[in-house]
Amino acid sequence: MKITTACTMDCGDACSLVVDTEKKTVRGNPKHPFTKGFCCKKGGRYFERIGSEDRITEPLVRRGSGFEPVSWDEAMALVADKLDAARSVPESILHIHGHGYRGILGKASTVFFEKLGASTHYGCLCDDTGIEACIRDFGVLNHNDPEDILNADRVVNWGRDMTRCSIHQLALVQKARKNGTEVLTISPGGDGTPEFSDVNVMIRPGTDRFLAAAVLKLFLEAGDLNPWVLTRTANWPALRGLVDGLKFRDLCAACEVPARDAEMVYEWYADRGAVATVMGWGLQRHVYGGENVRFINAVAMVSGQIGIRGGGSYFNISSGRNLGDWSHLVEGGVPAGERRRLLLQDLGAELAKADPPVDFVWIDGHNVVNQIPDGLALADALAAPFVVAVEAVMNDTAMRADVILPPALMFEREDVLGSFVHNYVNRCAEVVPPRGNARHDFDIMAELGARLRRPVRFPDRERCLREGLKAANISWDELEENGFARVNHPVVAFEDLVFGHLDGLYRFPEALHPEPPRDPDYPLQLLTLVRGESLHSQIPEQNMRGVPTVWISKQNPAFGGLNPAMDVYLTTDLGAMQVRVETVEDLHPRTVIMRRGGWMKYGHGANAIIAPSVTDMAHGTAYYSQSCRLENR
Template sequence: MKQSDFITVVQHILSCALNMRHLVYNIPYFTRRMVMKTITACTMDCGDACSLLVDENKKSIRGNPEHPTTKGFCCKKGRRYFDRIDAEDRIITPLIKESSKFRKASWDEALTLVASRLDAARKTPESVLHIHGHGYRGLLSKASRIFFKRLGASSDYGTMCEKAGGEASFRDFGGRDHNDPEDIVNASRVINWGRDLTRTSIHQLALIQKARKNGTKVLTISPGGDDTPKFSDVNVTIKPGTDRFLAAAVLKLSLDTDDLDSQRLNRCANWPVLQELINGLSLNDLTQVCQVPTEDVAMIHDWYLDSGNVATVIGWGLQRYLHGGENVRFINGLAMISGNIGISGGGVYYSCPTGRHLGSWEHLVEGASGDRRELFMGDMAAEISRADPPIEFIWVDGHNVVNQVPDSRAMVDAFRAPFVVVVDGFMNDTALCADVILPPAFMFEREDVLGSYFHNCVNHCAKVMEPRGECRSDFDILSDLGSRLEPPLLLPDAETCLKEGLKKKNISIDELRGKGFVKVNHPSIAFENMQFGHADGLYRFPETLSPEPKSNQEYPLQLLTLIRGSSMHSQIPEKDQCGIPTVWVSKQNPACEQLSSARNSFLITLQGAMQVNVEKANNLHPDVVIIRRGGWMKCGHNANTLIRPMKTDMGDCTALYSQTCRLESR
């Protein structure tokens, strides 16, 4: 380095040392790679949406201490992300399948082949199917949705995640919103309905722990399978999927014993309907269904109705049942009746739309814009098999869909006939079904901008390093592919898309790149003064209480495929999936008496059987069998092979947790 260049670098460092947030953008690129961490952000499917400090040379990742939610720490999934980037089995060059085997190919060969097959199929646009997931989030991650929409291709609808609860919130409040995350420290009490805070939101957990130090009490209601009891003052075990009955029981007790605030009820459009419904129910019947003792119902009633503000936290698991949306609606109704909506220290924390602070750049792309065919994600194999016109071309990105949807074996069969392109970096269950695999750039290897469904910051996801091997960003792949089509489908440049998406909140891309994040001005109290999003400004209660499905004596247990703490969904290293998968049951589980240590144990449903190791755990409901989600079928770890397709009562969510099962030795 010349002396003049060295002096220039030193001047840059000294001039920016008082503002570390700007340092990475004021030092020449080659220098900042040597001297400091880069401010970027996590784009994984998580509401915490952490702002991160990344040191490529030291392979270190930590939370940004300047970020108002991240506050200097992040979860192990984020801290270990270099393991994913540097994995030996990562796919870093395009692959083409020939005679059932994959061979390496150049990008030109792979995209020429894909373009020719897509051009042939797009003559009947519905014969093209695009399946998109949230393997990563961000403004540019929308590119594939926009690209295939403009082609007029078939798409997926529904979700594995939170849409039942999201629709429930919309029906009740007229919109999806919650108090600022920081406001939970103002609660006198927090009631956590089933959220596994250690595995889903360590930053919400940190805020609740901060509140506890200041005297806030925490009550958790859950069938188990989480670490929440050690962060709670009181724990109530509930039969899985019956939360609406417990909430209705508390409402019943409130109607029988409390003088409800008439001003509050006047902010509700249909209170008399709910009142009549609850009055017609028996408290004893309700408690028998949810298997919560009457004294615990009375305790929960007191937690909600005593003086002091109560914040309610709702986990996504309780809405992954056939009546999951109703579960959420009755909990929302309980928070409303008790006077804990629209106030500081109260509210319901479920989730907010991720893109609420970002705009769309879809209008910048020319092409088809009308209605198109949609296939239900939760029963995708059957949807593909009965599609008319038939599916001839499938593009999958951001989604290990063969692994993640119910009846995974049927998905393998459904993917045999069409020409399948998978954008993925590992040979997972979906990639194995591909005719062409295109390797994407990962987080830290591409630039993007994203919001959060938890906090109110927009984060800049800076590019920290060049992609490994021949990997390319999804946006770049689609731009190249679109230019090869006849006629071409052209995307704007990425910079234009980012700037367009930031216009909604008047955020400058330069400011965002400089600071790493921008906190958006958003009301700190959701639905303040009980002003709701419906046209009349009023709240809506549920008007029915659906019965539980009849019990199945042959399959008496409930299978719950719960979230992992070490990996995001199915982004699990293959080396960590050796041997036989483990399930966890209560010591009081009736199956324990029939299992023999001398024989193999099997998890069995109507869909099939899977060999498992059985371990006993505390704080589980006796009817529950827990297995951690995302294990690969190729490794014998995928529980979705045992789950039949079912849809929730609202929101087109997949009712993954309504699967019954049994355990036996063979």
């Protein structure tokens, strides 16, 4: 039987899928206007994850140094008893939820712990810094429809490796190129961008704001400015004064881009025709990541490329903007109030100093020990409280739990979700029953709430789904029948140069901070980039045997000094891990690339040696500002 469902993984493409339940095959839905009949290999191989021999399919309780299987009744009774004991001090309960599971019903645990007044976390591991930057500029998070890139004469891609993170955007770019659109990519290199680029410009990681400022400097010197565009801004004199005081050569030196390449980027924006600007989801993972995004937006605005067909600046949109809330349907709990918040990317230290201490931790949708910086500190901190992990495999987080509850996975549970790239809402139908004794996350929360001495009572799933669809006036019946629905947003964002701020005007950045100096003891820069074959830490265990690989250029200062007959270690001020070194062409000479998500228990987790560091906006995580060195031991 072929059933239409959708991918719920943390990916902006949010594919609509057709699953053959007999043959266990997955393909993109040919009727979906964005998915267009194909999907990535992560989704195409998802039955391997469902059927993996390493999957946990029944509740486990820690007994001594190991785990023993128990019934759901025994596991839930234990968890409810521990949670009831902690409820007298709501701050002693901590809920940690990630984007490993998204959707209307995926909010169940968040709603549940809000009702308890539990502690939560703030800070972001991915895109909030760039989101905040765009909101400061435009007043609202929006961009042109993805299909509008087909109307661009030129595309300037600031570091998005579409070969690994968005194959449907890649397909649009490739189609545009066949129609004559040219693509210029700016990145540190070592990625898949040459595959879809006509020109590549190499840049020092994290310094895109200086290249953008150099382009703005050239616009000022040429006097090539559109007066109408500038009247739609609130603070043009401030940006002009800032850029006037900067020297073009100094800006090029700061980003380590030759002057001729910076001039070429200016020419791409200054020439006739529409220019679409696409930003990668790594620009914001630096100490001044927000500034990187804001200065790139400023180039798009000053060059007259905002609010036009074929132009625009693409970062992302909110995957939840077309979905509504159903928390008001839940009965019980405490009135909404101020909750204690702990900084996510330094959670180990936050737990160690928490007062009152955290006694109960619930973790779902998040391999948090693996994903945050200094994961070993968090692993140690989780030894004190009672920890429940809703997890399907024995990863770095599950190993620290006292109780592991097995969730139903994608294809085994129903939900509805949106995208942070396109404007379609997809139905994620249950196409196969949950394996073993795994359960839908929503049902887990509903049962736990009913077991508490002061119950928290959930409505049924369908009522929550229908309530969540009201915000965009989406028909549940239509969604059931078609598998997806489009929510109408303007094809061209900010078409009349009316922005989301109260006065309707655009805002430019007013400061340009210098890049922190290189540490002579750790002269290289570590980039933990996305993988092509798996998403974050959802990696088959058999793929993590042996020593992990890092990639460097032959021009890297460490290359000539390493003895290939000796072990090589990637070292930071937080620790060291053994690695295998390979070389790659066209990579910035001070850059070390390691693919993200490897598990610490196999010696593959780079986050164990990345120090907690906060970006300039929205408490993002500056993973890519981590300095390092390579050495023999």
